[in-house]
Amino acid sequence: MTYSEAIDYLYAQLPVFHRVGAKAIKPGLDNVIKLCDYLGNPQEKFRSIHIAGTNGKGSSSHMLAAVLQSAGYKTGLYTSPHLKSFTERIRIDGFPVPEEEVADFVVQHRAFIEDLKPSFFEVTVGMAFDYFARQNVDIAVVEVGLGGRLDSTNIITPLVSLITNIGWDHSDILGDSLEQIAFEKAGIIKPGVPVVVSEYDPETQAVFRKRAEECGSQLLFGSDLFVVNNFGVSEKGREISVETLTENSLALTLGLLGTYQLKNIAGVLGVLNVLTGLYSHSGSSFEKLRISPDAVEDGLANVVGLTGLKGRWQFLQRNPTVICDTGHNEPGIRNVMESLQTVTYQQLHVVVGFVNDKDLSRVIRLFPKEARYYFCQPDIPRALDADVLAEEFRLHGLVGEIVKEVNLALETALSRAQPEDCILVTGSTYVVAELNQL
Structure with a gap:
């Protein structure tokens, strides 16, 4: 075997x-x-x-x-x-x-x-x-x-x-x-x-x-x-x-x-x-x-x-800055947003996906309204469908594009971002795990 x-x-x-x-x-x-x-x-x-x-x-x-x-x-x-x-x-x-x-x-x-x-x-x-x-x-x-x-x-x-x-x-x-x-x-x-x-x-x-x-x-x-x-x-x-x-x-x-x-x-x-x-x-x-x-x-x-630790506030590239973090629950996302305050950028882009058993009501309110969002889903049975996720975010006044595949979502964010921008990839450990750049 x-x-x-x-x-x-x-x-x-x-x-x-x-x-x-x-x-x-x-x-x-x-x-x-x-x-x-x-x-x-x-x-x-x-x-x-x-x-x-x-x-x-x-x-x-x-x-x-x-x-x-x-x-x-x-x-x-x-x-x-x-x-x-x-x-x-x-x-x-x-x-x-x-x-x-x-x-x-x-x-x-x-x-x-x-x-x-x-x-x-x-x-x-x-x-x-x-x-x-x-x-x-x-x-x-x-x-x-x-x-x-x-x-x-x-x-x-x-x-x-x-x-x-x-x-x-x-x-x-x-x-x-x-x-x-x-x-x-x-x-x-x-x-x-x-x-x-x-x-x-x-x-x-x-x-x-x-x-x-x-x-x-x-x-x-x-x-x-x-x-x-x-x-x-x-x-x-x-x-x-x-x-x-x-x-x-x-x-x-x-x-x-x-x-x-x-x-x-x-x-x-x-x-x-x-x-x-x-x-x-x-x-x-x-x-x-x-x-x-x-x-x-x-x-x-x-x-x-x-x-060999990966995925904890990890910088993947610069110009634009790309950061990934496996913060996947309310305290984790809260910590991610606190760390984000230490980063200087012109525009924030967020590639985000979750699994389907998270209490999103506690989490979505922590995301900034001024960011541009790219909704994706990890390739596992537990994944929350990106269409459902986008609707949940929309109900909280947060809108963006639906790009279901994780790496394609990041590529889309990179195509929209300027060199002085920041792209954050987060929401689920399994989203971060699928990144080719990791």
């Missing part, structure tokens, strides 16, 4: 969330527990960090992995979804899992998979944990797929957990209030395992405090630990300084340019301080990691090259 045949088999045999949505989810952890037990419980053979959140969990995962790599640790990284290739989901020291490893896993375990009938995501989690264990990683950074409490990744016991933020997304699955969504995310908090929450939010903080208290876990809010000052973007990246509770100031360059990374960095630094023992807690005990200030600086500045 070739790699292509293996991927086709997984897509054909197993329910895939990015294609069919919520019906791909198999509630509970029974399947992934059975799968990993069959594989010899690989998740118990390496140290890990577990990351949940509505937005920022992917960026935070990559930043942590980059710093750990810079510190000399053999680092696994599990994220989802992928943009271009399935192999992006499973990395060691930035290198995607070899295609032959994917094919071999499917061939070797095909009979068990067909008997168990897990979801696509459950198989992917088992594959990642098996690969990390066999490759003897020192530590793995594991991003939650959706929610936390019932997510397939939630069978690990990490050194520390990170919850980036709580916002409106997947409310049909996670709950129709921020407190309910926070409850699902808080499900990754394990007994005696420290947890860092990147942003303090008065609406949800009590949920985290209650869960941490029940688990006897140290709870830290990154935004209470650090004051982050933004000095803008230089040729090297976004320049910031971070003030700590001890009034020390650390100058850093972030390789990820979006202004929303200023919120994520507090959580990332909080986790690193837990790992190095700066925030010690009697309820947790593990061998502290050696992570020098130089490793922190190098990892954060070179995160894109070290881990």
